[in-house]
Amino acid sequence: MDQSQYGVLLVNLGTPCNPTPHCVRCFLKQFLSDQRVVDLPRWQWWPILNGIILNTRPKRVAKAYQSIWSEGGSPLKVISEAQREALEAQLGVPVALGMTYCRPSIRDGLDALEAKGVEKVVVLPLFPQYSCSTTGAVVDAVGAAVKQKRTMPELRIVRDYHDHPSYIQALADSVKAHWAEHPRGDKLLMSFHGVPERFITEGDLYRAHCERTAAALADALGLSESEWQLCFQSRFGKEPWLQPYTDETLEALPEQGVKAVDIISPAFSVDCLETLEELAIEGKKEFLEAGGERYEFIPCLNAQDNHIEMMATLVKQHSQGW
Secondary structure, eight states: OOGGGEEEEEEEOOOOSSSSHHHHHHHHHHHHTOTTTOOSOHHHHHHHIIIIIHHHHHHHHHHHHHTTOBTTBOHHHHHHHHHHHHHHHHHSSOEEEEESSSSSBHHHHHHHHHHTTOOEEEEEESOSSOOTTTHHHHHHHHHHHHHTSSSOOEEEEOOOOTTOHHHHHHHHHHHHHHHHHSOOOSEEEEEEEOOBHHHHHTTOOHHHHHHHHHHHHHHHHTOOGGGEEEEEEOOOSSSOBSSSBHHHHHHHGGGGTOOEEEEEOTTOSSOOIIIIIIIIIIIHHHHHHTTOOEEEEOOOOTTOHHHHHHHHHHHHHHTTTO
16 A cells, blocks of 8 residues: 555544634634534524624633633644644554634645645544534535545545444543542543434434443443433533433432542543533532532543554554555
């Protein structure tokens, strides 16, 4: 195989370029305009988005981003770049980074690979569990990018890896490492990003994938049914989303006698606003105010060696025959 003709496009969702209301507004407009994310009819959604949400939400979200912003910038972008560098070193082939809703865009990533002579691309969306609103949106963006070219690379897309042995083992190792340094809680919460319940009834695989990930992780850790729980965070809008909700679960557990909680979010490959602010900061506040005594947030896999090795394994499996 000619290594110069094979490369990887590593994809994550994206982030504002700066934690300011203006940059957050630009990011939210692109994100919430995608019909994969909000599939309401445009005549119904457009007045809500442009007349209400984009005039009220950016200031509050910018404040949340400011609470987690690092010296190098957005944690999601900084860690994603570290993942890209590590995976490229591990594989010895070009690896480019692309974001669904910010720069570098998916087209930027494909252009970077093309400039290096890459003719065959493994697209690796870093969403372990498939959803039409995440991986589906990546496929749309890849299609839109190659549609503008006279030629296109040969493409192979990793749809999901929700129960891949290397992924489950990396999660289990992360939890065990955390427990080795911190007292173990009464219960391990596995909090996944939510989607509208309607998506599932319409055929989305997401809930089934989350349930399999959670069950496999619990099995790898040797947990009994009473020692772990699945929940869903980050709901948006008024229609029902997947339940149980993480915030309501955290508020209810102390009354059930659960005073110490460990929480991990296996839906995210990189620590970001939803983990660092929503779980590590706000989740802790909700649990302690409800009567909880100890709350431990377990970080995402980020650029840990076993996470990069898992990515490399996925790419090698999907590039077989090239």
